[in-house]
Amino acid sequence: MLLIRAIIRPEKKDEVLSALSEAGYHAATIMDVVGRGKQKGITIGGVVYDEIPKTLILMAIPDEAKEAVVGIIMKTAKTGTSGSYGDGKIFVLPMEEAYTVSKGVAGL
Amino acid sequence: MKEILAIVRMKKTGATKKALISAGVAGFTAIRVLGRGRKVEDNEVIMPCKTRLMEMAVDDVLDLHDTEEEITTFLDGTRLFPRRLFTILVHDEDVPRVIEGIMIANKTDRGVGDGVIFVLPVLDAIRIRTGETGEAAIW
Structure with a gap:
């Protein structure tokens, strides 16, 4: 099992989530975060904005779904045809165990 | 060393905290998130x-x-529903006990929406105050 942490533009949230849901990956946890990337934030007229609002998506998926989920997020979170700075990042973490409380069993 | 991510109902925050304390967990981080199952x-x-x-x-x-x-x-x-995300760092041997506690505290008879628990491996932890690393940094 894997845990996907995707940091995307807040305005792309709905698009990414509905694309994932259509592909059958419905479960997700969403939180609002602020951060900066390697461009060191945005500089507008001498003022540096390095706390740029982004949306963080957490998803637990089986190993074989990695390609599909990463592909969907990559495709839908991209702005323009070639993408631009600030479109976000996707991190894939190993996950050892998962439990569903309502069912009381291990597994996704 | 393991990191436990537990997504629970907002109303169960108090019960989860109590369960964590009785399971012997010293510290945790909790934030408000939105999610769907x-x-x-x-x-x-x-x-x-x-x-x-x-x-x-x-x-x-x-x-x-x-x-x-x-x-x-x-x-x-x-x-999307509001939920509370708990991040808990525990020793390997405490994982089953903590999970058991969270499961019991959060189980309802509604059938859905009681949340999920994820267990992730952690490579290292450092306590900033003392500089302790590894298992000693947890508690």
Whole structure:
């Protein structure tokens, strides 16, 4: 099992989530975060904005779904045809165990 | 060393905290998140709740069809729900005990929406105050 942490533009949230849901990956946890990337934030007229609002998506998926989920997020979170700075990042973490409380069993 | 991510109902925050303390966990981080789980296809699970919500709906100002759609999407998991995300760092041997505690505290008879628990491996932890690393940094 894997845990996907995707940091995307807040305005792309709905698009990414509905694309994932259509592909059958419905479960997700969403939180609002602020951060900066390697461009060191945005500089507008001498003022540096390095706390740029982004949306963080957490998803637990089986190993074989990695390609599909990463592909969907990559495709839908991209702005323009070639993408631009600030479109976000996707991190894939190993996950050892998962439990569903309502069912009381291990597994996704 | 393991990191436990537990997503629980907002109302169960207190119960989860109590369960963590009795399981011997010293510290944790909790933040507010939005989330959705698997789509609920079993009608029996949402029907009792739906009937109750439909009775509450004001039918003389609202379009009944719209109301029904809103309630259905609310109950079948299409929309996002507020939840509390707990991040807990524990020793390997404490993982089963902590999970057991969270499971017992959060179990309800509603059938869906009780949350999930993830266990992730952690490579290292450092306590900033003392500079301790590894297992010593947890508690």
